[in-house]
Amino acid sequence: MEVSNLIFVLCLGIASFFFGRNVIKVRRNIMLGRDIDRSDRSRDRWMTMARVALGQSKMVVRPVAGFLHILVYVGFVIINIEVLEIVIDGLIGTHRVFAFMGAFYSFLIGSFEILAFLVLLACVLFMIRRNVLQIKRFVMQEMDGWPKLDANLILIFEVVLMSAFLLMQGADLALQNLGADHYVKAGSFPISSLLLPLFDGMSIEAIVMIERACWWFHILGILAFLNYLPYSKHFHIILAFPNTYYSNLEPKGAFTNMASVKSEVQMMMDPNADPYAAPAEAEDAEDPGRFGAKDVNDLNWVQLMNAYSCTECGRCTSECPANQTGKLLSPRKIMMDTRDRLEEFGTHVSANGKDGEDGKSLLDDYITREELWACTSCNACTQACPINIDPLSIILDMRRYLVMEESAAPTELNMMFTNVENNGAPWQFPAVDRLNWKDEA
Amino acid sequence: MAEMMAKGEQPDVLFWVGCAGSFDDRAKKITKAFVKILNHLDYKFAVLGTEESCSGDPAKRAGNEFLFQMQAMANIEVMNAYEVKKIVTTCPHCFNTIKNEYPELGGLYDVMHHTQLLQSLIDEGRLTVEGGDYKGKKITFHDPCYLGRANEVYEAPRTLINNLDAELVEMKRCKSRGFCCGAGGAQMFKEPEKGQKDVNIERTEEALKIQPDFIATGCPFCNTMMTDGVKNKEKEEEVKVLDIAEMIATAKDL
Numbered sequence: 001m002e003v004s005n006l007i008f009v010l011c012l013g014i015a016s017f018f019f020g021r022n023v024i025k026v027r028r029n030i031m032l033g034r035d036i037d038r039s040d041r042s043r044d045r046w047m048t049m050a051r052v053a054l055g056q057s058k059m060v061v062r063p064v065a066g067f068l069h070i071l072v073y074v075g076f077v078i079i080n081i082e083v084l085e086i087v088i089d090g091l092i093g094t095h096r097v098f099a100f101m102g103a104f105y106s107f108l109i110g111s112f113e114i115l116a117f118l119v120l121l122a123c124v125l126f127m128i129r130r131n132v133l134q135i136k137r138f139v140m141q142e143m144d145g146w147p148k149l150d151a152n153l154i155l156i157f158e159v160v161l162m163s164a165f166l167l168m169q170g171a172d173l174a175l176q177n178l179g180a181d182h183y184v185k186a187g188s189f190p191i192s193s194l195l196l197p198l199f200d201g202m203s204i205e206a207i208v209m210i211e212r213a214c215w216w217f218h219i220l221g222i223l224a225f226l227n228y229l230p231y232s233k234h235f236h237i238i239l240a241f242p243n244t245y246y247s248n249l250e251p252k253g254a255f256t257n258m259a260s261v262k263s264e265v266q267m268m269m270d271p272n273a274d275p276y277a278a279p280a281e282a283e284d285a286e287d288p289g290r291f292g293a294k295d296v297n298d299l300n301w302v303q304l305m306n307a308y309s310c311t312e313c314g315r316c317t318s319e320c321p322a323n324q325t326g327k328l329l330s331p332r333k334i335m336m337d338t339r340d341r342l343e344e345f346g347t348h349v350s351a352n353g354k355d356g357e358d359g360k361s362l363l364d365d366y367i368t369r370e371e372l373w374a375c376t377s378c379n380a381c382t383q384a385c386p387i388n389i390d391p392l393s394i395i396l397d398m399r400r401y402l403v404m405e406e407s408a409a410p411t412e413l414n415m416m417f418t419n420v421e422n423n424g425a426p427w428q429f430p431a432v433d434r435l436n437w438k439d440e441a
Numbered sequence: 442m443a444e445m446m447a448k449g450e451q452p453d454v455l456f457w458v459g460c461a462g463s464f465d466d467r468a469k470k471i472t473k474a475f476v477k478i479l480n481h482l483d484y485k486f487a488v489l490g491t492e493e494s495c496s497g498d499p500a501k502r503a504g505n506e507f508l509f510q511m512q513a514m515a516n517i518e519v520m521n522a523y524e525v526k527k528i529v530t531t532c533p534h535c536f537n538t539i540k541n542e543y544p545e546l547g548g549l550y551d552v553m554h555h556t557q558l559l560q561s562l563i564d565e566g567r568l569t570v571e572g573g574d575y576k577g578k579k580i581t582f583h584d585p586c587y588l589g590r591a592n593e594v595y596e597a598p599r600t601l602i603n604n605l606d607a608e609l610v611e612m613k614r615c616k617s618r619g620f621c622c623g624a625g626g627a628q629m630f631k632e633p634e635k636g637q638k639d640v641n642i643e644r645t646e647e648a649l650k651i652q653p654d655f656i657a658t659g660c661p662f663c664n665t666m667m668t669d670g671v672k673n674k675e676k677e678e679e680v681k682v683l684d685i686a687e688m689i690a691t692a693k694d695l
Contacts, residue, residue: 251591251592251593253537253541253587253590253591253592258506262546268511269515291506292504321623322640325636325640326635329634370635373634376623376624376628376640377626378621380590380618383618403503404504404505413627413630416499416500416630417500417503420497420508420512421511424495426495426499427464429463433463434458434464434490434493435491437458437462437469437473
């Protein structure tokens, strides 16, 4: 085994270790949420994942962005077959270990090149959309700072990786043509052959240098990118799959009935209930928690996974009627805030244990009441999300906290509640007048 | 319902009128139009009358789960006592709540929106619809969120409009991408938050852009919001906002 193989093994090991550690950390954070049972209907769940995540069905609602995204997605998945070869070559010191496949290998390498070029092109177009065309959903206030930088870094990363791959291919072809040792004649080079003039007049040693440098840059870049994921919105390339699998399968209009409320209301309405009965001990031993959500640990783990899965594309916000008419609410910001707060809360928990309070909360420190009350619950955001994220359920849970724990609804809504309670209608009409329409002309 | 029960009869369907349909002057017209159609067909239906109470939808969307479940369980108790099986309602909010949120609380019914019932009556040949005043007129349909996205009912109202021999024109944002009227999520009962524009104005502008003769709705709240929007734009002479039940009733001279 040569030194270079050892270095490769070491890089691979370190990259895997840190990535694994971060994945465990994210999983731990997600599990800080409340439990919710999504173990039912596994067939439907697999189908949803196949259709929405694998099949990108909701991406193409917007044809331009959808098409470009599919290019990058397909390119990314297929080019990763090449990474397998690179890893094997790196581990055992071979060069183009799959070359024995002959014509099929040439076909594969040729398609990788075309895909790499298309990915590169798509990423450049994406950068233009973000930075030159300034499409509204990419330049809104919540995108200032890190989110904007994050988005551009991802695109630059991909452009650089694809360029390194194509340059490596070109150098390899040049070496094959020159009959250099070690460089077997294999593959096809529909794109990188255009780069051949670059190597005219160079010595074999120089071209080998370029080829090796690109090879190392490409694979180390991929490992670095892998480790960038857990810190970035780009984590969606992994989480989109579990996120769609565990997404809500009920009709969008069906809001959950809170079980904790159900038992109390049932007891209240049961004429045989003993008002002085001591609460049943055994099963109620655990703290029932607060009604609704004030902080991230009041949300359930699916909602928290949603936050880590969000790639901040802003389709939700650009369809939101409140946002489109200038209100403060942005469903994307709800998800970004949830993730930011969860990261902060998770760090605090790591240092101080699970019950540690840090004096902050998702409500007020991140999401304001004005945002929450602007929602019309129209489900445009959940419909628009390409990976079935549900910002509405978070808004509803936070409203529940405001109303049931703090009695902090806007005055007009409190009046509405009183009317429903007293008259059985949201307006102040006496219940006895309910059938009056029957006798009116 | 109580009268029918006393006579030992069961209706074919319970018409859930809803609070808007019972109390709001504009929405009462929708209720009456729908009842006229049912009476015209001798369709055996009943209403709960004073025994009906708010479905709990606005309370739930505003975050008051206690109040919602109290309303729901009281309504379920009444309906189960009458052995209600099938419900039709002109309000998509009641429709959604009773259909999707009552079952878990003990209320299992076959729930329909009035446009679905009317559609099935046409399919069965019981109801025939002529164009009347609407023949050849340009009608656009505003999808109620709780009928459309929430329950994926997009076609029944559109088929009814086509039955009127009218020209159905779609707004840019329609069906699953339909734009809210601004009333959902209990917004109907409060002032909107600060912004550049009210949601119903934005939607009305979109509707007026395609210059329809009528804006058709299937929800009493959408109806109010769109009517207000049209008035705000001073177009109430040119563009009428009507529920599809009202259109069918007037087309049949009922």
